[in-house]
Amino acid sequence: MEAHSSEVFVIGLTVFFLACIIGYYVVWSVTPALHSPLMGVTNAISSVIIVGAILAAGPQGFDTSKIFGLIGVILASVNIFGGFLVTYRMLSMFKKKTKKTKEKE
Amino acid sequence: MVAILYLISALLFIFALRGLSHPESSRMGNIFGIIGMIIAVFTTLMFKSVLSYYEIGAAILIGGAIGSFIALRIEMTALPQLVAAFHSLVGLAAVFVAAAAFYDPVAFSIGKVGSIKTASLVEMSIGTFIGAITFSGSVLAFGKLQGTISGKPIVFKFQHLTNALIFLVIIFLIVLFVINQSPTIFWVIVIVSILLGFLVVIPIGGADMPVVVSMLNSYSGWAACGIGFTLSNNLLIITGALVGASGAILSYIMSKGMNRSIINVVLGGFGGEQDTIASKDNSDKIVKQGNAEDAAYIMKNADSVIIVPGYGMAVAQAQHALREMGDILKKEGIEVRYAIHPVAGRMPGHMNVLLAEANVPYEEVLELDEINHDFPMTEVSFVIGANDVTNPAAKTDESSPIFGMPILDVEKSQSVLFVKRSMATGYSGVDNELFYRDNTTMLFGDAKKMCEDIVKSLSA
Numbered sequence: 001m002e003a004h005s006s007e008v009f010v011i012g013l014t015v016f017f018l019a020c021i022i023g024y025y026v027v028w029s030v031t032p033a034l035h036s037p038l039m040g041v042t043n044a045i046s047s048v049i050i051v052g053a054i055l056a057a058g059p060q061g062f063d064t065s066k067i068f069g070l071i072g073v074i075l076a077s078v079n080i081f082g083g084f085l086v087t088y089r090m091l092s093m094f095k096k097k098t099k100k101t102k103e104k105e
Numbered sequence: 106m107v108a109i110l111y112l113i114s115a116l117l118f119i120f121a122l123r124g125l126s127h128p129e130s131s132r133m134g135n136i137f138g139i140i141g142m143i144i145a146v147f148t149t150l151m152f153k154s155v156l157s158y159y160e161i162g163a164a165i166l167i168g169g170a171i172g173s174f175i176a177l178r179i180e181m182t183a184l185p186q187l188v189a190a191f192h193s194l195v196g197l198a199a200v201f202v203a204a205a206a207f208y209d210p211v212a213f214s215i216g217k218v219g220s221i222k223t224a225s226l227v228e229m230s231i232g233t234f235i236g237a238i239t240f241s242g243s244v245l246a247f248g249k250l251q252g253t254i255s256g257k258p259i260v261f262k263f264q265h266l267t268n269a270l271i272f273l274v275i276i277f278l279i280v281l282f283v284i285n286q287s288p289t290i291f292w293v294i295v296i297v298s299i300l301l302g303f304l305v306v307i308p309i310g311g312a313d314m315p316v317v318v319s320m321l322n323s324y325s326g327w328a329a330c331g332i333g334f335t336l337s338n339n340l341l342i343i344t345g346a347l348v349g350a351s352g353a354i355l356s357y358i359m360s361k362g363m364n365r366s367i368i369n370v371v372l373g374g375f376g377g378e379q380d381t382i383a384s385k386d387n388s389d390k391i392v393k394q395g396n397a398e399d400a401a402y403i404m405k406n407a408d409s410v411i412i413v414p415g416y417g418m419a420v421a422q423a424q425h426a427l428r429e430m431g432d433i434l435k436k437e438g439i440e441v442r443y444a445i446h447p448v449a450g451r452m453p454g455h456m457n458v459l460l461a462e463a464n465v466p467y468e469e470v471l472e473l474d475e476i477n478h479d480f481p482m483t484e485v486s487f488v489i490g491a492n493d494v495t496n497p498a499a500k501t502d503e504s505s506p507i508f509g510m511p512i513l514d515v516e517k518s519q520s521v522l523f524v525k526r527s528m529a530t531g532y533s534g535v536d537n538e539l540f541y542r543d544n545t546t547m548l549f550g551d552a553k554k555m556c557e558d559i560v561k562s563l564s565a
Contacts, residue, residue, distance in 0.1 A: 006224075008337050009224055009334070009337075011339075012333070012334050012337060012339070012342055015339045015342050015343060016330065016334075016342050016343075016346050017346075019115075019342065019343040019344075019345075019346035019347060019350075020346045020349070020350050022119060022347070023122075023346055023347040023348075023349070023350030023351060024350050024354065026119060026122045026123050026347070027122060027347075027350055027351045027354045027355075028354060029123065029126045030122065030125040030126055031125070031126055031127060031128070032358075032445075032447065032453075032454065032457075032472050033128070033445075033454060033457040033467055033470060033472070034125045034128065034131055034454060034457070035355060035358075035452075035453035035454030035457075036184060036188075036452060036453060036454035036455060036457065036458045037125060037131060037135075037454070037458075038122070038125050038351060038355070038453070038454070039188050039318070039319070039322055039351075039355070039452065039453065039454075040188065041121055041122065041125065041134070041135060041138055042122070042322055042326065042347070042348040042351045042352065043188060043191045043192060043195065043322065043325070043348075044138060044142070045118045045121065045138055045141070045142065045344050045347070045348065046195050046325045046326050046328075046329050046344060046345065046348040047142075047194075047195055047198065048114075048118075048142065048145050048329065048340060048341060048344045049195065049198050049199055049202055049328075049329045049332055049341060050145075050146060050149075050198070051145055051146070051149045051336075051338060051340065051341060052202035052205070052206070052213075052332050052335075052336055052338070052341065053198060053201065053202050053205070054146070054149045054150065054155060054161055055149065055152065055154070055155065055212055055213060055336070056202060056205030056206065056209060056212060056213070057155075057157060057160060057161050057164065057205075058152065058154050058155030058156060058157060058161070058212065059154060059155075059156065059157070059209070059212055060156050060157055063208070063209065064205075064208045064209075065204075065205045065206075065208040065209030065212065066157070066160075066205075066209075068201045068202070068204045068205035068208065069201070069202070069205045070160055070161070070164045071201050072198045072201040072202045072205065073161055073164035073165060073168065074164045074165075074167050074168040074171075075168065075194045075195075075197055075198040075201065076168065076194075076195070076198045077164065077165045077166075077167070077168025077169045077171075077172060078168040078169075078171045078172035078175075078191075078194055079168075079172060079191050079194050079195055079198070080142055080168075080169070080172065081168070081169040081170075081171075081172035081173045081176065082171075082172030082173065082175050082176040082187075082191055083172075083176075083191060084135060084138060084139050084142070085172070085173055085176035085177060086176040086179065086184070086187065087135050087138075088132075088135055089176065089177070089181075090181075090184075090458050090461070091128070091131045091132050091135055092132070093181075093458070093461040093462050093464075094128040094131070094457075094461045094467050095461070095464065095466055095467070096128075096129075096466055096467070096468065
């Protein structure tokens, strides 16, 4: 493991730059009308950091690290549920012209 | 196996963003995102070292309940604050994960307490630094958007020098931390970074918030990246990079919408207290004032109307009344469309969401470059709660702070109706010469009330 640590870092860096390039093209393809939902979705998926929090909260017994992990899980969950739900709410409002929508009255 | 499941999850996140290229595919995109997240969480729960399912389950339920409650209750006009608040949580979560990794490096296989690998320490402290800045910056942005804190930029002497010095101090602390791995220094880094986050956002004014919110979005991604490097977790690195890129592009689009560089926005101090600069003295010019009946009459006799909404519409919650007005006009056979400036509102795409909430079909809502060439063929421009984004000074007056900013050419339409609360200048502090033109009618009053009155007059 120790001997390969620089290799691991380079792989990580490779993944990082490729992901940046994918992100660049994917985000430019997003229509400006949906920039708010884009922020909602990116907010939700950036909470994938929950993976790290779960690892920290994983071991049995209680120590500092586990408490930090659990707090991390709570914070990230707020974002995951909140982010996806609020995006869902936004997206369900974008409607086409065809249907006469009058249920609001 | 784990790596493959994480890869699937990462691909689903990419599809989630890809789906947003069109409203029709966007809902499916959101579902891809949710599936990706479920896969990521369950894959992690399958790890041998992860045993405390009850505690983790409870934590997810608590967080999920809070998040769902907020997301379902929030008013669409309050979206910018909500997004800022959510960003702060990502930042804080990153700090806690980094702290957890520092206190229990064995769980993350990055070494033992007191002898954590140098590379991991560097990555960890960078993740902590960005996470803490995201946290405090977002909290302050939330306060400014919510109105808890004044939206005016707060500037003081040597502001940028102070920030630069603090940044150097943080780098020094990180070096120290990597050498002696002291918990005290870890927390000092957290505290100083939180302070820097506040100081970075404090000089930035309310209407520049779209850029700030996008930037914090970007930071939250980079924070996730930092943690991804610490844990050598490709899923975190990929997702962090996607979010980071997304926020960076949004910041770029927003700054371009104001013809300012990101640096200029970040340095702050724009708008607010500089009303006195208001170039020419317009006190002797005549303003034509009208009421709801006049507006109804003018629009009823037109063939085409373009509605230009701005932040004022959001503040007055006028979108529903506005849509009702549009519906009546459409029934009369008048072409009604909406023109959205890139920086209208307090976050990217803010106006689009509000109009969608009011059931305006998205085909009628057009972006600046899609509709700008139609203004000369349009009879009436109905500007509601927008000001600077229509100001012709951006094209003609080189001394104006908004010179060069792309504007909606409402001046080229045959007549302009301005719904405004008063003659006050816009955010930039610049007077709008459009107010004094012969073909402009000012409609003073609350945007929502005005729309309702126009609806009454139209249906009378």
